[in-house]
């Protein structure tokens with residue numbers, strides 16, 4: 238197979254504790270250096286929490302696996318200082334087309350709204366993503382201690398710490414952690430070690446996933462075929478990646494031999510049928526998957542948290558796996574920091590469980606629905622699916638029923654214990670629990686983006702008629718849990734009027750925004766008592 | 780609104796005849812396809828999820 242990417246090999250260094258035989262208690266340990274473990278480590282370090290990352294391997298993701306990253310994770314990675322490189326290398330896209338037989342039945346646009354810093358989606362091989370996260374981690378120096386070839390082999394989850402046994406090429410050593418996050422993937426060893434369940438459904442279908450190197454003139458769009466002439470009775474998905482690599486998924490059905498299907502002599506004819514006999518291409522990576530949708534019952538076990546695929550696994554239609562995992566990290570970091578610093582009660586950490594289980598269920602529901610449409614489980618389910626596709630050709634009413642994957646979008650924390658429900662009325666899409674919409678702004682004469690103005694901590698977004706700010710609000714910048722105020726109509730110029738529009742920001746309106754850029758509360762007028770109560774609610778003090 | 784379960788078609792025999800006529804000469808598989816399309820068309824026409832849910836429940840009544 239052709240390599241467009243050379244895999245780095247990270248050096249194993251014997252851990253100092255192993256050499257000295259000392260048992261050391263670390264503040265935070267993350268298990269797994271996949272996209273979620275690395276994002277978690279970056280988030281922790283960005284908040285000043287020192288973190289050890291343990292990974293049993295010594296390189297990045299072998300084969301691409303994830304390709305599509307959505308706007309919200311890009312915003313999170315931007316907060317962590319590494320999104321622009323991903324966007325530069327990746328392929329931005331927003332149009333999806335669905336074909337049936339020879340005809341296009343449906344087209345969608347994922348970002349119908351302009352004026353956001355990040356595109357709806359980029360496509361980038363997972364190995365690049367991980368490489369860029371690792372490069373960013375270096376900027377944090379000793380705060381992030383990544384240990385390759387460190388495999389967690391056993392664990393004791395105590396009330397006030399976790400004790401780990403770790404295997405390295407030099408043998409086994411022990412470590413203690415005040416806090417631990419298991420990001421060790423769908424097959425999570427940590428999950429088995431604590432005997433936690435991972436339940437849901439496996440789909441009786443298989444998919445051949447091929448990354449193909451070729452020069453082709455397909456546009457940067459997501460193309461999905463039902464029953465194409467080159468692969469009858471099954472579906473096919475095509476995506477552009479970086480470096481002239483194309484991701485092609487072939488649905489295979491259940492009655493196939495996954496090992497046979499992976500062989501180039503099986504794969505190449507399938508590709509030729511699709512691309513033409515004369516097409517010039519090389520295989521970069523091939524794998525066969527059976528997909529599942531399942532999750533753990535709880536993502537928190539005292540001081541041990543689960544995030545990413547270890548906590549929840551979805552079928553890839555909708556590109557929800559890594560995208561939602563990153564939002565686990567986004568949710569956990571600030572909460573843990575406040576609890577470590579004694580500024581919030583332990584119950585704040587329970588809201589990680591509540592909010593991220595709510596999001597996981599949303600993702601599972603959407604992925605399951607897509608998979609049911611793509612791989613109908615019964616003859617009647619298939620009959621309905623085909624009827625939808627037939628009708629969609631001729632009648633627009635059926636097009637919204639066509640489900641080739643509902644692409645990842647952030648789940649608003651609609652029922653979070655951290656929200657203060659609206660008592661005033663607001664128009665628009667922002668609600669307590671939603672992630673903040675971006676918009677172009679100007680600050681000190683320089684063009685920028687709203688999300689980049691939000692602080693690492695809590696932010697008050699205040700809409701001022703004359704640039705002034707209530708003194709009580711400004712004073713919160715010096716509170717034990719500081720709230721930084723940014724003033725629309727003051728320091729922040731709403732260049733296109735879109736901040737005001739997207740937030741329905743009539744003069745006097747104030748939003749309380751969480752450190753993970755989600756709305757906690759909003760009021761038409763600032764009232765110190767109501768605002769502090771909302772802050773306490775967002776800190777889990779209720 | 781709730782699902783109408785009392786007579787609502789002014790000329791029921793006409794409707795029934797057309798329904799059967801629609802399937803004339805079709806194989807079972809083709810008939811199933813036509814029925815699926817009919818369900819989808821009518822569901823869209825109704826467009827009210829609670830009403831559709833009632834219809835789904837009534838239609839399935841008697842099966843576990």
Ligand SMILES: Cc1cc2nc3c(=O)[nH]c(=O)nc-3n(C[C@H](O)[C@H](O)[C@H](O)COP(=O)(O)OP(=O)(O)OC[C@H]3O[C@@H](n4cnc5c(N)ncnc54)[C@H](O)[C@@H]3O)c2cc1C
Nearest residue numbers: 269271272273293303304305389421422545546558559560
């Ligand atoms: C074909 C395919 C296509 C996909 N497409 C997309 C997509 O387009 N968009 C998207 O968002 N997601 C997609 N996904 C999902 C995405 O790949 C996963 O959600 C993502 O990799 C999860 O990241 P993670 O960090 O949770 O786990 P992983 O990436 O699985 O990383 C886990 C890490 O933990 C390490 N580890 C495991 N056990 C131990 C141990 N005992 N001790 C130490 N280390 C350990 C492993 O070596 C590994 O490095 C796709 C997946 C597949 C298979």
